Amino acid sequence: MEWISDPQIWIAFLTLTVLELVLGIDNVIFISILSGKLPAEQQARGRFIGLTLALGMRVLLLLSLSWIIGLTEPLFNVFGKNISGRDLVLLIGGLFLIGKSTHEIHGSLEGEEGQGSKRVYSSFTSVIIQITLLDIVFSLDSVITAVGMVNNLWIMISAVIVSIVAMMLFAGPIGAFVQRHPTIKMLALSFLLLIGVTLVGEGMGQHIPKGYIYFAMAFSVLVEILNMRLRKKTDPVQLHNAFSDEDEKAAIK
Numbered sequence: 453m454e455w456i457s458d459p460q461i462w463i464a465f466l467t468l469t470v471l472e473l474v475l476g477i478d479n480v481i482f483i484s485i486l487s488g489k490l491p492a493e494q495q496a497r498g499r500f501i502g503l504t505l506a507l508g509m510r511v512l513l514l515l516s517l518s519w520i521i522g523l524t525e526p527l528f529n530v531f532g533k534n535i536s537g538r539d540l541v542l543l544i545g546g547l548f549l550i551g552k553s554t555h556e557i558h559g560s561l562e563g564e565e566g567q568g569s570k571r572v573y574s575s576f577t578s579v580i581i582q583i584t585l586l587d588i589v590f591s592l593d594s595v596i597t598a599v600g601m602v603n604n605l606w607i608m609i610s611a612v613i614v615s616i617v618a619m620m621l622f623a624g625p626i627g628a629f630v631q632r633h634p635t636i637k638m639l640a641l642s643f644l645l646l647i648g649v650t651l652v653g654e655g656m657g658q659h660i661p662k663g664y665i666y667f668a669m670a671f672s673v674l675v676e677i678l679n680m681r682l683r684k685k686t687d688p689v690q691l692h693n694a695f696s697d698e699d700e701k702a703a704i705k
Contacts, residue, residue: 463666464602465611472594472615474640477630479506480619482586486579494576502583507616509591511609517595518605539655545596546651552593553644560691600647634691635676643669
C-alpha cells in the first residue's frame with residue numbers, strides 16, 4: 453500500500469488519465485459518426501459497445517507490450533549495441549508516436565477539410581466491425597503513450613479505464629471543451645512528440661527521468677490555463693476536421 457502515499461504515482465496517474473481523455477476525443481467522434489448510421493434505437497448501444505471494445509483493446513495491448521518490455525535478453529547487435537525486445541518496442545513505439553503526432557498536427561492545421569467518407573453500412577454487425585478496426589488503430593498511440601509515461605502496469609490500466617469510463621459518461625462536454633480550446637489538442641499532440649522522443653532515447657539506452665517529462669507537461673498546461681483565464685474572449689482557431697463540421701458537432705452532442 454505504499455503507492456497511496458507516493459505523490460509521483462498520483463501525478464503520473466492523473467497526467468496519463470487527462471492525456472488519454474484528450475487524445476481519445478477523436479476516437480469518440482469517429483465511433484459516434486459510425487454508430488450514427490444505425491437506427492436511432494441502436495445508436496446508444498453501438499457507442500457503448502464501441503467504447504467497451506476500445507477499453508478491451510487498450511488493456512490487451514498494455515498487457516502484451518508490458519510483457520515484451522520485460523524481455524531484456526539481446527536479440528541482435530547493431531553497431532556494437534545489443535538490441536533486446538524491450539529496446540525494439542521502445543524504438544518502434546517512439547518513432548510511431550513521433551510520426552503519428554506530426555501527421556495529426558499537420559492534418560489539424562493544414563489538412564484537407566471534410567475529406568472523410570460518411571458512407572458506412574447500416575447493419576449493426578458491419579458497423580461494429582468497422583468500430584473494432586478503428587479501435588485497433590486508435591489504441592496504438594494510447595497504449596504506447598501509457599508505456600512511455602508510466603512504468604507501473606496497474607497505473608496504466610487504471611488510467612485507461614478511468615478515461616474510457618469518463619468518455620462514456622461525458623463525451624459531449626469533453627469534446628465541446630476541446631473544440632472550444634483547440635490549443636488543448638495541440639498541447640496533447642506536442643506531448644506525444646515529447647513522449648516519442650523519450651521512448652526513442654530509452655530504446656537507445658539513454659534513460660530520461662519521468663519527473664522531467666511530468667514537469668514539462670504540467671508547466672505547459674499551467675501556462676495554457678493562465679492564457680485561457682487572462683486573454684480576451686476571441687474566436688479560437690478552427691482546426692481542420694476529417695469529417696464535416698455538421699458530422700463532428702452531431703457526434704459530440
